[in-house]
Structure formats: structure tokens, C-alpha cells
Amino acid sequence: MVNPPHEAMHHIFRHDLHLFSRLKDVLGLPLPDAVEAVVLPNDLTETRPVERRVDTLLRLDSAQDGSLLLAIEAQGRKDPSKPASWAYYVSYLWTKYGLPTVLLVVCQDRATAEWAALPVSSGPAYMPTLSVRPIVVGPHNMPVITDPAKAAEDLALATLSAVTHAGDPDIGAILKALSTALRDVPENVADPIIEFTAQGLSKRPAQELWRTLVAVDLSFYKSYLAEEIRDEGRAEGKAEGRAQASADAILLVLEQRGLDVSDDVRARVTGCDDPETLRGWLARAVTAVSAEEIFAEE
Incomplete structure (x- = not known):
């Protein structure tokens, strides 16, 4: 099933066609x-009524090594049927x-x-006719980019880092x-x-933090997400739900960073219903450096 994180994980390679080449380090x-990267049709449907689509398909052209195809799949969970589909994609594209x-x-x-990184063979162990050995990108090998200067050097790579580390304890620093x-x-x-970042964080606690950072740090942008945040802030009847979501996000960030959250801090955060105050916290x-420090400027 296609969802926002799924789309973000492979569309970022369409947005920046040379991102894959820069992953070599x-x-x-x-x-x-x-030298050149081209987005190719991702429809791998046969003449039979069986539809097969790879998430994103690129052709990368190099002056030294000629051309190769890059099939990109966004995978949200383990799926025993996927290796066979991946083998089909690679075989079909090669043909x-x-x-x-x-x-x-x-x-x-x-x-x-x-x-996903485990090699899978279509034949018996003693005769692996076709083996699938994908390159895998995820939280285990993507850099944790918490330096704004490093993020500015490669915004697409920083976005991919944020999306793949969506559940990481350092996600707050990454997004900041x-x-x-x-x-x-x-x-x-x-x-x-x-x-892309908003899509990649969809349905995760870090999404609320990203929405807040967009509203606070990037308030002069007129993107769909920024306008949505501002509209929600003005809409009547949503204040209580937004305040609860913000309070939950604050406590989650503090706890994931390993900070001690006292009962007094928890009570003050959950008892606040002012959106601007909660965004600041x-x-x-x-x-x-401590949970109490979020109140320092008040």
C-alpha cells in the first residue's frame, strides 16, 4: 500500500537524480x-493482465563506465513475497x-x-540460478546529520537521512x-x-516536531505544509487536539534524548494549552541539556 513515507523514500531520488552517485562514501x-541521470517509466506491466511497477526507475550515464539502470524500492516492512518481485524487476529491466x-x-x-539485505536465490542452495542482492539504505548505514552546515551541503542527502532515521532518538537534532x-x-x-520530509515522517511522532520547526524556523515559506499548519492553528475546535499532540511530542523528544522528565515538568507540559508556548518548548x-531547561526563557 502506497503511503507518504513510501513515496518520500524513493521520490527523493527523482527530485535529485545524482543523489545515488553521492552515496558512494x-x-x-x-x-x-x-554524467546524466534520466527518469524512466516505472511501469513494468506485461502484456498479460498482471501489473508490476517498480517504485522509481532511473538510468545513470557515466563517461567512464557507460550506463546502468537504478531500480529503487521503498520498503516499510518485511514481506516474504518481495524478493521474487525484485528478481522479476531486475530480470525484466535487463531484458x-x-x-x-x-x-x-x-x-x-x-x-x-x-x-532486505539478505541474499535470496531462486534456485536450490547448490545451484543458485538467480540471486538477488540489493543495496540497502536505512538507519544502519545512513549518516546522522545534526550539523546545519553539513545539511546545507547536500539537502537531498540530509532529507534522506531524516526520513531513514525517523524513529531514531536523534531525530530532533536531525530535523533541527x-x-x-x-x-x-x-x-x-x-x-x-x-x-518530502513531512511525507517521510508521516504517522510518526517526529512529524509533529517537523511541523513545528517548519512553522517556527521557516514561517516565511508558503509551502502546502506550512499553510496547512497555519490553517490548523487558526481553525476553531482543533486547539485541544493540537495542544495534546504538541505536549506528547515534547515529552517524546525529551525521553528519547535520555533526559529525566520529572512529574512537575510532565504536569506543566500536559497542562499547557497555548500553541505558541508549546511550540517554543x-x-x-x-x-x-535538561528537561527543565525548556522553560528557561519564561
């Missing part, structure tokens, strides 16, 4: 520097285009990433670095990064 692989094909699987949790880096870039550059929770 991260993955420790001798990847070629693509159709006559080009070497690389399969890249992007995951958001370590268990799924480790499962990204939102800070976006302050100094043109709006047309920042907008897709804002949306949430922004400070990312870098505070």
Missing part, C-alpha cells in the same frame, strides 16, 4: 559519477533495456533493512539541522525538501 561502494541493473531498497527501520539549513535557500529549493526540547 556512505555505502562504501565504487559507484560511478553519473528490456540490455543494461546492468542495480536494485536499491530504502528502509526506515533496522530490522527491515537487515532482512535540516530546518536551520533551509532558512538560507530559495523558496523553490526549500519547498520540495519540506514536503518543543523547539527547545531538541537541544536542552
Whole structure:
């Protein structure tokens, strides 16, 4: 089932066609520097009424090594049927285009990433006719980018880092670095990064933190997400639900960072119903050295 995190994990490679080539230092692989990258049709449907679609398909052209195909799959959970589908994709693309094909699987949790990285053969163990050995990107090998300067050097890589580390205890610092880096870039550059990050964090606690950072750090942008946040803030009848979500996000960030949250802090956070105050506390929770420090400026 297609969902926002699924779309973000592979669409970021369409947004920045050279992102894969720049992963060579991260993955420790001798990847070629693509001279040109082309988005190809992702429809792998046969003439029979069986529809098969790879999430994203790119052709990478290198002056030194010629061309190769990059099939990108976003995988949210373990699925025993997937290796066979991946084998089909690679075989079909090899047959159709006559080009070497690389399969890249992007995951958001370590268990799924480790499962996806396991080699699977279609034949018996003593005669592996076809083996699937995908390259896997996930929280186990993506860099944790918490320095705004580093994030600014490669916004697409910083976005992929944020999406794949959506459940990481450092996600607050990762998102803060990204939102800070976006302050100094043109709006047309920042907008897709804002949306990809929001999609990638969908249905996770970190999404509320990202929404708050967009509203506070990037308030001058007019992206869909930023406007949605402001509309929600003005809508009557939603204040209580928004306050509860913000309070939950504050406590989650503090706890995931290993800070001791006293009963007094918890009571003060959950008892507050002012959206602006809660946003300020949430922004400070990312870098505070103690839970009490989020109230320091008051």
C-alpha cells in the first residue's frame, strides 16, 4: 500500500537524480559519477493482465563506465513475497533495456533493512540460478546529520537521512539541522525538501516536531505544509487536539534524548494549552541539556 513515507523514500531520488552517485562514501561502494541521470517509466506491466511497477526507475550515464539502470524500492516492512518481485524487476529491466541493473531498497527501520539485505536465490542452495542482492539504505548505514552546515551541503542527502532515521532518538537534532539549513535557500529549493520530509515522517511522532520547526524556523515559506499548519492553528475546535499532540511530542523528544522528565515538568507540559508556548518548548526540547531547561526563557 502506497503511503507518504513510501513515496518520500524513493521520490527523493527523482527530485535529485545524482543523489545515488553521492552515496558512494556512505555505502562504501565504487559507484560511478553519473554524467546524466534520466527518469524512466516505472511501469513494468506485461502484456498479460498482471501489473508490476517498480517504485522509481532511473538510468545513470557515466563517461567512464557507460550506463546502468537504478531500480529503487521503498520498503516499510518485511514481506516474504518481495524478493521474487525484485528478481522479476531486475530480470525484466535487463531484458528490456540490455543494461546492468542495480536494485536499491530504502528502509526506515533496522530490522527491515537487515532482512532486505539478505541474499535470496531462486534456485536450490547448490545451484543458485538467480540471486538477488540489493543495496540497502536505512538507519544502519545512513549518516546522522545534526550539523546545519553539513545539511546545507547536500539537502537531498540530509532529507534522506531524516526520513531513514525517523524513529531514531536523534531525530530532533536531525530535523533541527535540516530546518536551520533551509532558512538560507530559495523558496523553490526549500519547498520540495519540506514536503518530502513531512511525507517521510508521516504517522510518526517526529512529524509533529517537523511541523513545528517548519512553522517556527521557516514561517516565511508558503509551502502546502506550512499553510496547512497555519490553517490548523487558526481553525476553531482543533486547539485541544493540537495542544495534546504538541505536549506528547515534547515529552517524546525529551525521553528519547535520555533526559529525566520529572512529574512537575510532565504536569506543566500536559497542562499547557497555548500553541505558541508549546511550540517554543518543543523547539527547545531538541537541544536542552535538561528537561527543565525548556522553560528557561519564561
